[in-house]
Amino acid sequence: MIRRDTIPLYKKVIDDLKKSIDDSKYIKGDLLPSENDLCKTYNTTRVTIRQALSGLTNMGYITRKHGKGSIVTEPKRGLGILSFSGVTAGIGNQTLTTQILQKQTKQHWPLDFFYELNEVELKKGCLYFTRLRQIDNIPVLYEETYITNLNLPRFISKNLENVSLFKTIKEHYNIDIATGEQKIWAVNGDKQVSKLLNVKIAEPLVHMKRRLQTNVKDLNIYSSIYCNTQEYFLQDYF
Amino acid sequence: MIRRDTIPLYKKVIDDLKKSIDDSKYIKGDLLPSENDLCKTYNTTRVTIRQALSGLTNMGYITRKHGKGSIVTEPKRGLGILSFSGVTAGIGNQTLTTQILQKQTKQHWPLDFFYELNEVELKKGCLYFTRLRQIDNIPVLYEETYITNLNLPRFISKNLENVSLFKTIKEHYNIDIATGEQKIWAVNGDKQVSKLLNVKIAEPLVHMKRRLQTNVKDLNIYSSIYCNTQEYFLQDYF
DNA sequence: TTTTACAACTTGTATACACAAGTACAAACC
DNA sequence: GGTTTGTACTTGTGTATACAAGTTGTAAAA
Numbered sequence: 001m002i003r004r005d006t007i008p009l010y011k012k013v014i015d016d017l018k019k020s021i022d023d024s025k026y027i028k029g030d031l032l033p034s035e036n037d038l039c040k041t042y043n044t045t046r047v048t049i050r051q052a053l054s055g056l057t058n059m060g061y062i063t064r065k066h067g068k069g070s071i072v073t074e075p076k077r078g079l080g081i082l083s084f085s086g087v088t089a090g091i092g093n094q095t096l097t098t099q100i101l102q103k104q105t106k107q108h109w110p111l112d113f114f115y116e117l118n119e120v121e122l123k124k125g126c127l128y129f130t131r132l133r134q135i136d137n138i139p140v141l142y143e144e145t146y147i148t149n150l151n152l153p154r155f156i157s158k159n160l161e162n163v164s165l166f167k168t169i170k171e172h173y174n175i176d177i178a179t180g181e182q183k184i185w186a187v188n189g190d191k192q193v194s195k196l197l198n199v200k201i202a203e204p205l206v207h208m209k210r211r212l213q214t215n216v217k218d219l220n221i222y223s224s225i226y227c228n229t230q231e232y233f234l235q236d237y238f
Numbered sequence: 239m240i241r242r243d244t245i246p247l248y249k250k251v252i253d254d255l256k257k258s259i260d261d262s263k264y265i266k267g268d269l270l271p272s273e274n275d276l277c278k279t280y281n282t283t284r285v286t287i288r289q290a291l292s293g294l295t296n297m298g299y300i301t302r303k304h305g306k307g308s309i310v311t312e313p314k315r316g317l318g319i320l321s322f323s324g325v326t327a328g329i330g331n332q333t334l335t336t337q338i339l340q341k342q343t344k345q346h347w348p349l350d351f352f353y354e355l356n357e358v359e360l361k362k363g364c365l366y367f368t369r370l371r372q373i374d375n376i377p378v379l380y381e382e383t384y385i386t387n388l389n390l391p392r393f394i395s396k397n398l399e400n401v402s403l404f405k406t407i408k409e410h411y412n413i414d415i416a417t418g419e420q421k422i423w424a425v426n427g428d429k430q431v432s433k434l435l436n437v438k439i440a441e442p443l444v445h446m447k448r449r450l451q452t453n454v455k456d457l458n459i460y461s462s463i464y465c466n467t468q469e470y471f472l473q474d475y476f
Numbered sequence: 477t478t479t480t481a482c483a484a485c486t487t488g489t490a491t492a493c494a495c496a497a498g499t500a501c502a503a504a505c506c
Numbered sequence: 507g508g509t510t511t512g513t514a515c516t517t518g519t520g521t522a523t524a525c526a527a528g529t530t531g532t533a534a535a536a
Contacts, residue, residue: 008489034516045491047285050517058296066517067498184472186424186442186465204424204442227424234422246519272486283521288487304487305528 009044013052021061021072032062032070097134098162101142101196104129106149106156113146113222114209120218125149129160132196138231139197146222165221175214177221182210189226197228206234247282251290259299259310270300270308335372336400339380339434342367344387344394351384351460352447358456363387367398370434376469377435384460403459413452415459420448427464435466444472 020026033041038049053070056062062070104127109117126146133141145165147155151173158168169175188202197205206227213220227234245253258264271279276287291308294300300308342365347355364384371379383403385393389411396406407413426440435443444465451458465472 010489031516036516045493046517047492048490051489053517054292064517065498067500067515069499069516182474184422184444184474185467186444187467188442204426206422206424206444229423229425236420236422248519269486274486283523284487285522286520289519291487302487303528305485305530307486307529 009042010048010051010055013038013042013049014055017052017056018059018061026072028072030072031068032072034069097137098160099132099134100161101130101132102128104156104158104160109146114224115211115222118218120150121148121220124218127152127155131160135232138228140228140232142193142196142226144224148219148221150219151216152219169214175216175219177212177214180210180212182208184208187226193226197226199228199230203228203230205229247280248286248289248293251276251280251287252293255290255294256297256299264310266310268310269306270310272307333374335375336398337370337372338399339368339370340366342394342396342398347384352462353449353460356456358388359386359458362456365390365393369398373470376466378466378470380431380434380464382462386457386459388457389454390457407452413454413457415450415452418448418450420446422446425464431464435464437466437468441466441468443467 017026017032026032032038032053035046035049035053038052039046042049053062053064056070057064060073063073064070106125107128109122109126127149128144128146131141131143131145132139133143152169158172160168166177185207186204187207189197189199189205191201193205194201194203199205206229208223208225208227210223210225211220212222255264255270264270270276270291273284273287273291276290277284280287291300291302294308295302298311301311302308344363345366347360347364365387366382366384369379369381369383370377371381390407393410396410398406404415423445424442425445427435427437427443429439431443432439432441437443444467446463446465447461448463449458449460
């Protein structure tokens with residue numbers, strides 16, 4: 001079935017199955033319908049169905065087992081490791097405060113930016129701001145954030161003090177985080193960062209660089225984060 | 239061309255192209271031969287070639303552009319340790335070697351163990367071993383592992399040199415990792431660890447403690463890991 | 477000279493089929 | 507009871523083909 005002016009069939013299969021998994025119609029451990037069953041359902045051939053299942057596999061929704069079937073693995077689509085919600089969840093009764101050090105401004109990307117940017121991003125420029133996050137008044141995270149300046153009207157006037165950035169952009173612009181990656185190093189803090197985090201110079205810090213891709217094309221969120229792990233640690237569940 | 243007793247053709251195509259990229263026969267920005275060219279080279283059809291190119295795409299080796307071709311991208315230098323698929327799965331093209339420092343032995347849990355243990359675990363004791371993992375002969379990870387001594391016959395005699403622990407326990411005992419948690423700090427390396435990782439004393443290291451729960455009740459895998467992030471970094475996708 | 481149209485390339489999507497090989501279970505056998 | 511074998515399922519690998527659609531350079535038209 002060749003289709004014009006519409007989304008490809010294999011993508012529709014992916015969307016349908018993904019939705020079923022997200023809606024818990026299939027839960028972890030369940031078998032999806034067999035390839036041949038799906039062929040009948042969608043009136044197509046195995047090549048197309050396999051293209052869809054292959055997509056779901058490397059999205060982490062299913063694992064496939066020769067002779068057995070497609071097994072649903074992880075219905076969770078959370079942010080995984082070290083997301084700030086994770087930090088928030090891990091600190092219990094203590095108070096997490098977020099302080100804006102540099103208010104969001106529109107500017108060009110730094111020339112030596114830590115991720116590669118595409119033409120659209122370069123052309124649009126970025127919104128930049130820095131924040132300091134404290135737990136019980138101990139500074140724990142220093143965060144420099146760059147967001148592609150794309151479809152974010154009046155972002156500069158938003159107040160980001162003590163609120164979740166993700167929640168803000170979700171509520172105001174209906175933007176979701178789709179995927180992301182992060183890199184982690186242990187580094188010695190330099191003069192500026194050590195002072196902000198109130199630790200001795202050369203105290204070891206966790207340095208993370210992350211790229212979060214959203215459901216809007218070319219709209220990405222980049223951040224460089226320094227963590228003081230003297231009193232607290234970063235935690236992750238999977 | 240149907241082939242028996244040998245690796246599938248599409249995997250051979252992946253290996254060949256991957257090797258060419260690793261050996262810099264194609265560098266970042268280059269175009270791979272077109273699908274039709276590859277069809278002629280390997281005397282096969284586009285479906286098979288596309289299966290290979292699709293594999294390379296989600297390994298991060300290439301990106302594909304409609305109407306243009308397959309573009310070689312930046313090879314990644316991350317460790318991929320932060321997800322539970324394990325280090326071996328996350329490293330890609332470089333050579334990861336694993337050296338056993340202390341061969342696995344049955345022993346009691348340390349008194350000041352870093353996670354809380356239940357009665358069954360305490361009663362059964364643990365299997366303990368340490369490993370040093372190197373990428374291209376640079377030591378990057380020092381790992382102390384404790385596994386509950388439960389339903390693991392002959393584990394002590396298994397050779398863990400240069401193999402994936404998860405794969406080993408999956409193949410021999412059909413044990414899967416179900417869930418896990420990890421904690422992360424930046425620390426200064428002490429004398430022993432710094433020496434093992436071949437860095438100066440007080441060089442900042444990433445220290446992780448993880449607990450992995452398996453599909454077997456009370457069978458958990460605990461590890462304390464030190465990472466030298468001078469040459470490589472830890473990487474995570476979500 | 478500038479614009480348009482086309483040809484020749486590229487990857488994207490899809491059909492239709494065939495045989496290999498792993499899994500699970502039940503029937504037949506010892 | 508325990509083992510072997512067969513069968514019907516599953517996914518894995520592969521051939522052969524067709525048309526859609528994006529990209530790029532060139533030749534023809536304005």
